[in-house]
Amino acid sequence: MDLSIIGSTSSLGMEELEKHLLKQEQVECPVVHRFGPGVYIREIFMPAGTIVIGHHHRYAHMNVMLKGEMDIVDDDGCVETLKAPFTFIAPPGRKTLHIKEDTVFQNIYAIEETDLDKIEEKLIIKTDLWYDQLACENTKLLESKAKSSEYEDLLKHLDITDDQVDLVGEKTCKLVNLPYGSYKIQASNSLVHGRGIFANAPIESGEEIGPARIEDNVTILGRYLNHSSSPNATLFIRDSQIMLKAISNISGNHGGHLGEEITIDYKVNAFRTEEV
Numbered sequence: 001m002d003l004s005i006i007g008s009t010s011s012l013g014m015e016e017l018e019k020h021l022l023k024q025e026q027v028e029c030p031v032v033h034r035f036g037p038g039v040y041i042r043e044i045f046m047p048a049g050t051i052v053i054g055h056h057h058r059y060a061h062m063n064v065m066l067k068g069e070m071d072i073v074d075d076d077g078c079v080e081t082l083k084a085p086f087t088f089i090a091p092p093g094r095k096t097l098h099i100k101e102d103t104v105f106q107n108i109y110a111i112e113e114t115d116l117d118k119i120e121e122k123l124i125i126k127t128d129l130w131y132d133q134l135a136c137e138n139t140k141l142l143e144s145k146a147k148s149s150e151y152e153d154l155l156k157h158l159d160i161t162d163d164q165v166d167l168v169g170e171k172t173c174k175l176v177n178l179p180y181g182s183y184k185i186q187a188s189n190s191l192v193h194g195r196g197i198f199a200n201a202p203i204e205s206g207e208e209i210g211p212a213r214i215e216d217n218v219t220i221l222g223r224y225l226n227h228s229s230s231p232n233a234t235l236f237i238r239d240s241q242i243m244l245k246a247i248s249n250i251s252g253n254h255g256g257h258l259g260e261e262i263t264i265d266y267k268v269n270a271f272r273t274e275e276v
Contacts, residue, residue, distance in 0.1 A: 014075070014094055015129065018053050022133045026255030030201030034182045035114050042107045045201075046070075052097040055256075056125040061109050063090050068103025072096070114177045116186040130256075173218040183210055185221070188258055192226040199259035201252035206245065209233060209262065213242035228263035235264060 027050050034041040046052055046068070065084040073079050073096040082088075084103070113119050120126075184203055190196025197220065203209060212222035212235055221244045225233075232248045244262075252259035 014053070014096075015127070017096065018127060018129050021051060021053055021255075022129065026257060028202075028252060028254050029256075030184070030252045032182050032184055032201055033116065033186065035178070035180050037180065038110060038112055040109045040111050040113070040119060042109075044105050046097070046099045046103045046105065048099055048102050050097075050099040052099065054095045054097070055130075056094045056127075057090065057092050058123055058125065060089055060091050061107060061123075063088055064106040064108065066104040066106065067101075068099065068105070069101040070103055070105075071098040071100065073098075117188070173213065173216060173222065175223055176214065176217040176219060178210055178219045178221070179214070181210075184252065185209060185262065186258070187220045187224045190224075190226055190261060192228075192261065192263070194226075195224040196226045197221060197224050197262045199250045199252045199262060201259070203246045203250040203252070203262075205248050209244040209246060211241045212244045215240050226261065226263050227266040229265060231263045231265045231268075232260065233262050233264050234268070 027047060029047075029050070029052070030045045032043045034043060043066075048068075065082055065086040067084045069081065069083045071079055071081050074091075075093045081100075109119070109123060111119060111122070113122065184199055184201040185197050186200055187195050188198050210221050211219055212225070213219070222242065225244070232246060232250050233244055234247050235242050235244055237243075244264075246262075250260045250262060
């Protein structure tokens, strides 16, 4: 790629750069979400040679480079080279990054919220270009799916309705936050059904993903997991928790797009509501 394209950082230049980058093949950039008392850390790995354009940040926030080297270009076109280890406060606005060495970078926010959709709504602004691209990709995926999906076939097999599925999820257990810790997943809108759970970073077969149920309460992993007859995850019991683990390798983010949806086989372990 001609790196001179990142030199124009006027409002129009940013828009043109984003339009150009969205047309390129997207690079795998694993993201891990880390939660603690009053703090959220978004940690991303960016491989050398990558050009990254960020969303607009509403507020100043702390950043930590744990590894790597990059050129960072701000809204005014000012260029600065950063080399890890490095800690700084980033002002509001958008940044463009040229990753010169494999880089591990953390955005650190003082926030109590743990719902990633709400965190993004509060902290960043995404452009119409971004949403248009996402809508286009979703349309292509929907067009490639058969009208009678696995999910619809399952409902017929179980002789239940879509509304009954949602009712079971909403009425049987209270939804609670995931415990403090680090996670490679987030809930988002699903093309299978309603909400789903998606990988933000590669998850290896056998790797624990997180708790789906804690005593009498469920987390997003217990509420939003969707069905597949060829699942990539399963549930298992440990102490008073029902845990979710991968049973095959699951791919993570490419560019800023969510990775593979995490699914289980409802016929095996998700519709026994006395257990899950």
